[in-house]
Amino acid sequence: MARLAVIGASWGGMDAVARVLRQIEADNRLAIAVAQHRSPDTDGILVQFLGRHSTLSVVEADDKDVIEPGRVYVAPADYHLFVEGGTFALSTEGAVRFSRPSIDLLFESAAEAYGEELVAVVLTGANDDGCRGVLAVKEAGGLTIAQDPSTAERPEMPEGAIGSGAIDLVLPLDAIAVELNRLGAAERSRS
Numbered sequence: 001m002a003r004l005a006v007i008g009a010s011w012g013g014m015d016a017v018a019r020v021l022r023q024i025e026a027d028n029r030l031a032i033a034v035a036q037h038r039s040p041d042t043d044g045i046l047v048q049f050l051g052r053h054s055t056l057s058v059v060e061a062d063d064k065d066v067i068e069p070g071r072v073y074v075a076p077a078d079y080h081l082f083v084e085g086g087t088f089a090l091s092t093e094g095a096v097r098f099s100r101p102s103i104d105l106l107f108e109s110a111a112e113a114y115g116e117e118l119v120a121v122v123l124t125g126a127n128d129d130g131c132r133g134v135l136a137v138k139e140a141g142g143l144t145i146a147q148d149p150s151t152a153e154r155p156e157m158p159e160g161a162i163g164s165g166a167i168d169l170v171l172p173l174d175a176i177a178v179e180l181n182r183l184g185a186a187e188r189s190r191s
Contacts, residue, residue: 002069003117004083004189005030006110007181008103008133010037010125012153014046016173017123018053021072025175026055028184029069030119033061033081033088033110034100037125040078047074063090069187082109087135097129107133116141119183121176122167123147125157128172131164138166145169163184 009017013036024032027139036046044060051058054072061073061081065088073088075081080101089109094100094156107120107130120137122130124147134144144167149155149171161167171179 002029002031002067003119004067004110004114005119005121005183006031006106007032007121007123008125008130008157009034009123010099010127010129010154010157012124013037016147016153016169018050019173020123020177020180021050021054021056021058023174023181024054024056025181027070027188028056028181029187030180030184031067031069032056032072033075033106034072035075035081035103037099037101037129038077039115043060046077050074055122058080060065061088061090063088064189075106080190082106083119084109084113084115085113086140097127099127099129103130103164104133108136109134112142114142118142119145119180121145121147122158122161123156124152126154127156128160131160134161134166135164138168143168145171145179148172
């Protein structure tokens, strides 16, 4: 099972995620899953937008999709995205912290499935979704990263994650991409 990176973003997140993905190397062997808070009527738009900014294949995650390295999976609008072993699961259960997809639910399920092979990244946002999730990732032995709040369009989400005490690295967007490329290179050497 290849290493997984999960990215959570809200307000200002489309541009932040695009900026990170733009710098991910084409031969990066991480699988990447993105939970971005957005309106249900924007289905498909985020995948198209991020696809224009990434050399990796960007797809909307579907129920029972096998998680493959070198791909970016985006949670569909108005669905929670869960990780179950080496596959994804979708759910329309109630919103968590007023959001569906929930960053916490993605992070928590991924922590259970991937443990120390997981990297969790909290980007810009105006609420505290992701705070519970980074605690689960840290407890499972995974690596946790928060965007430097001073570089975020809305600092509340990365500040909340940092305040949880579970963040290993606080980095600006460009340095987050460098770290994901470093981890992807390590993944290449393992396979």
